[in-house]
Amino acid sequence: MFKNTQDNQQLNVDNIPAHVAIIMDGNGRWAQKRHLPRIAGHKRGMETVKTITKVASDIGVKVLTLYAFSTENWKRPHDEVSYLMGLPVKFFNDFVPDLIKNNVQVRVMGLIDQLPAQTQKAVNDAVKDTADCTGMILNFALNYGSRLDMTMAVQKIGRQVKAGILDPNKITDQTIDDNLMTSFLGQLADPDLLIRTSGEERISNFLLWQIAYSELVFTDVLWPDFDKSVFEQMILEYQHRDRRFGGIKTSK
Numbered sequence: 675m676f677k678n679t680q681d682n683q684q685l686n687v688d689n690i691p692a693h694v695a696i697i698m699d700g701n702g703r704w705a706q707k708r709h710l711p712r713i714a715g716h717k718r719g720m721e722t723v724k725t726i727t728k729v730a731s732d733i734g735v736k737v738l739t740l741y742a743f744s745t746e747n748w749k750r751p752h753d754e755v756s757y758l759m760g761l762p763v764k765f766f767n768d769f770v771p772d773l774i775k776n777n778v779q780v781r782v783m784g785l786i787d788q789l790p791a792q793t794q795k796a797v798n799d800a801v802k803d804t805a806d807c808t809g810m811i812l813n814f815a816l817n818y819g820s821r822l823d824m825t826m827a828v829q830k831i832g833r834q835v836k837a838g839i840l841d842p843n844k845i846t847d848q849t850i851d852d853n854l855m856t857s858f859l860g861q862l863a864d865p866d867l868l869i870r871t872s873g874e875e876r877i878s879n880f881l882l883w884q885i886a887y888s889e890l891v892f893t894d895v896l897w898p899d900f901d902k903s904v905f906e907q908m909i910l911e912y913q914h915r916d917r918r919f920g921g922i923k924t925s926k
């Protein structure tokens with residue numbers, strides 16, 4: 675079954691990526707181009723989060739993982755970091771009622787307990803207030819880094835071995851999956867599609883283990899300018915790719 679995109683192209687509604695992950699890059703550049711402070715870009719970027727959440731949920735995406743703040747972002751100027759830490763509060767106040775209406779469940783992954791108290795509260799409230807929503811999962815990676823994720827998984831596995839409840843010879847891919855921060859997503863833990871905006875073509879310590887077989891799609895569009903039409907183009911690009919997971923083509 676097909677649906678027409680905004681640009682009158684055919685989107686296959688039976689081949690929507692179940693898990694889409696996005697590196698939301700280019701907010702600072704968007705602001706600089708307009709001679710605005712970087713925080714103006716982040717503010718606009720949050721509006722884009724709202725738009726894309728609705729679009730993704732409407733086309734049938736099951737998990738949307740957004741890289742909101744990396745473990746490296748603490749190195750930014752203090753004023754910028756403190757503005758960013760206020761965004762979940764703003765997001766909670768402006769957007770959670772809409773999310774509930776759209777049946778979207780908010781989740782977070784990363785070192786949440788290292789965030790300022792009001793940020794933690796906003797994040798935990800958003801998670802709690804949407805806990806009964808059964809539609810798309812909107813998963814924020816917040817104070818997240820993939821090497822941290824993997825290091826913590828190794829620590830957890832090491833403790834299980836030391837406690838005598840895990841045989842090292844029985845450690846498999848599944849054991850690693852079960853101990854990563856994405857484990858709550860079960861079968862949906864690995865993104866089908868990873869998008870990075872703003873022209874950079876790097877992973878920057880986002881999801882490393884989880885993107886082993888993901889389709890990577892890049893666009894020059896800056897995150898605040900990202901919209902329904904660009905998102906649909908990225909899904910179309912995904913649909914034109916031939917996913918083989920290391921095997922060979924057996925049908926079509």
Ligand code: V0D
Binds near residue numbers: 761780
């Ligand atoms: C700035 C563009 C939503 C990228 C999007 C603290 C950078 C807007 C959240 C958010 C940020 C996170 C958790 C939550 C609710 C909302 C967010 C940060 C930055 C870093 F439960 N947007 N957003 N968090 N930006």
